[in-house]
Amino acid sequence: MKKQYSFISFFILLSVLSFAATSTVIEKCDNTDYSFSYITGKTETITLTNNSTDKTEGANSLDVQYDYVDATVWNQVSIIKDLPATVDISGMEVFKYDLKVPTADSRFELHIYFEDEKGCFARLLDTTSFDVARPIFSVRSLTLSNIQKSQHYKAGRFINMKKIKKIYYRIYRAANVGNSGTFNFSIDNVRFESNTGLLNEVVIEDFESYADDASLQAAYSGAFGRTVTPTLETATPFAGAKSMTYTTDISAVYTNFGVVKTFDETLDFSQAKYYKIAVYGDAKFDVGYNPTAHLYLEDDLGRRILSLIWYWPTNAEWNQIIMPIQYDGIETWTDASTLKYGGASGWRQDKWDADVNGNGSGWDDDCDLTKIKKIIICVETQAAAGGSVVYPLNGVTMKFDNIIVGFTTEEPPVPSVKYYNVNAISGLTKAPIIDGVVSMDEWADAAAPGCTGFVKHDLNTVAAAEDPVVKAVFDRDYLYILYQVVNNSFVVDSGFVPPPYGYRDPTSNFSGDNYEFLFAPKGIMDAFVYHISLFAKPGDKVYVWDDAGESGFNNPSAWNAVGDQGAFSYNSGTKLLTIEYKIPFSAFNLPEAPVNSFPADSTVWGVQIGYINDSPAEAVNWEPDATAGFYAGRPYGTWTFVGVPPAPLAAQNWHFFE
Structure with missing residues (x-):
């Protein structure tokens, strides 16, 4: 590299970039206030040191020394930052951090985990982070379409992007490590970027096209044969000028109340990487009802998949839930009562959908994601009556907005015109x-x-x-x-x-x-x-x-x-x-x-x-x-x-x- 712009040139670029991407710091790596988790039964240490001279932002960078011992593939250790306040990453399109690696070691990878206030996890895997030596800081970028949930934590439930409380830097063994040794790297300027122009998302529903309640009710009716009447929320919408709300009485546990919309034609969501939905809950749930909101996708033959949005329907504020499609697919049923991953999923095939193959049950009839005909938006409870949990639970109000499907971020939104x-x-x-x-x-x-x-x-x-x-x-x-x-x-x-x-x-x-x-x-x-x-x-x-x-x-x-x-x-x-x-x-x-x-x-x-x-x-x-x-x-x-x-x-x- 021959030289960066001078002060005057940098000012010019700032004026250019003011119309462009915006960067939000998640953490500056300015101190050593981190906790650690280690491999059970192994004696290893992680030593952190701040570096005030070789840095890319703020007062310091973070030098990491990992003294490791022999351990097999898949084992990992974590450097954990408990953020001083929750961080809203709902605008994240690209996650970035600066990384320096004096000596390469491809046996290790750096995986980034986000934990929200309810303890749910999502992750980004930087699988080539340590493959080559990086003698000076270089930028590592991970786009939003690479985000995954983790089925190993909180039963694979989805995170609320507006309430991130911890970030984990997990040193993951991509191969067997048969020796002891020391591995060093440095990180700085952990951030995300918005307004990059790289998102490849489609809005399924944002409720802006409905002129009034009557037009909304013409499109949405009560789901599962139950009477639910949606109206437009214009006082406190999530985005734009309108959201959808409904008030209902929940009669019993495991009973869904919500609305359904039928599309004019079938839609192909087979290449989706994630979905997003904004949910505004009701504090009436927050006495042990254990509510779960759902987004269902139903194909033209009545077969469905459902998402499980746990915990956050108790929050009477707008929450943005990101729902990645698990990298090995929608969780299926292996028999009439057993889920493939034991229920550790965010998306699963619906056991109670249409019996297309005629065997008397819908558990083995998987949804055709190339022919989605309906969406269902609803809420249920998971707690049986007893103590503070009483049915019917009357007057529950839910709000929903901005149902979005995201495809591979690397796909350009438009082709070249020149x-x-x-x-x-x-x-x-x-x-x-x-x-x-x-x-x-x-x-x-x-x-x-x-x-x-x-x-x-x-x-x-x-x-x-x-x-x-x-x-x-x-x-x-x-x-x-x-x-x-x-x-x-x-x-x-x-x-x-x-x-x-x-x-x-x-x-x-x-x-x-x-x-x-x-x-x-x-x-x-x-x-x-x-x-x-x-x-x-x-x-x-x-x-x-x-x-x-x-x-x-x-x-x-x-x-x-x-x-x-x-x-x-x-x-x-x-x-x-x-x-x-x-x-x-x-x-x-x-x-x-x-x-x-x-x-x-x-x-x-x-x-x-x-x-x-x-x-x-x-x-x-x-x-x-x-x-x-x-x-x-x-x-x-x-x-x-x-x-x-x-x-x-x-x-x-x-x-x-x-």
Whole structure:
């Protein structure tokens, strides 16, 4: 990496990112106030030390020394943070933390667990956390679609994202460890990001489309043959202007009261990773009734799955429950009375649904998730009458909102709208000379008109005041880029000298414009990007700052585009700024997205191009972006590499013999 932006440039980026992703710190790792859990019967220790010099945020990072002994696969130890106050992670789209690993050990993995106020768990598994050495802090990113519940705690019940009380860093044995030793790593800046543009969710129901109670009641009726009349809640909705509420009398234990809606057509939820639902409970339950809310999905033949939302219906406030689909599927029945995992599930096949196969019971008739026709939203109690639990329990009021299904987060919300072909140099032309001057036919093989039609990143229907034109070609060794723009107020960066390496090193003498490239060699679905930023510098040179990581990264990186070169020229008469730049394909060398050699014919890269302009003050990008801004990566435009550059020894063109 060659250097981070100076103070002035960083200020510009902050103004760009104010329209983009927001980051919320879960914990700063500033102290050593943690507890531990160890493997039963093993004598191991975890030692924590704060590091005030090597950190990415706040006062300290957390250095971890794990002195381990031999133990088999699946065993784990935990570093547990009891948060000083509950943390609301309901806006989480991407979980991130900064990790440093002096020496790799792939036998271990770091798993992140969240525990809510009721003791329910969810987890994110960073299975490659310790696979390679990370001598400096790097950003680790885990998207929301990777979240799992844990069937080993609280019977696999779902968490309330608004009430997270503890976070666990679990050092998990991914393989047998047959020796004793010491393993070290450091973490810092544990956080989540919202507004990234990466969510791939569909709202099943948010109740905003219903004009009045009559239209709501036309869509929702009482479920399971019971009379329940829903109305619109407009005084205290969860989100938007409307939620749904109903008041009912619960006559007996294990008796569901709620509403059902039939869709106009069947819906395919077979690829769902999780569901969300907002639930507002009733404190009348909080005397031992043990209430459970349910979201049922029913197929076109009457077969159902149900979710179990325990504990939280006692809370007379809005709770957001996330309900991951267990990674090995919906829990099924192995016989008429036995659940596959002993009932340690959040989702299960409904034992009491339609008997499609005609054997007299619905326990072995599994729901077809490709043909969902109905949803049922309801509540029941799990406690028999006795003591403070009395039936009927009259006047119970429940509220529901924002029923959402989430699919794989890595799937882009929309495909590219901008496309460009990067042509191979044919052999009839020379490779461009990087001198900032477009000479003769050196760019003749580049596809015209190039990447143009730039728009404001925060107002993507508004054209850029100064619209760049970007072209590219490639040979067997290099990607060549031509960046031209009529820049009416161009000022050369005055004597900017990069200070020593270090992302947080300040400098105050940057000025001028900033030209950005984000390359995703694995395509438009990938979140890993190589970031290259070009700055004009005295002597007609281009100073290059480079970085790499996940979408939205803004942290140190070990990546350095060794072998790249840039130059520029500026015509004060025509106001045309010309930047020529080349980067060897071998420089795209990080294991998350290796390139190693020139791309094969028809290879597709995700590419975003940006321009931070001092005057007129605007930040624009090539691929229209209404989400996180060009600096955060996706959405990408598409670059397709076309052709195969000739091998020098086989070429007959005289250029190769000069």
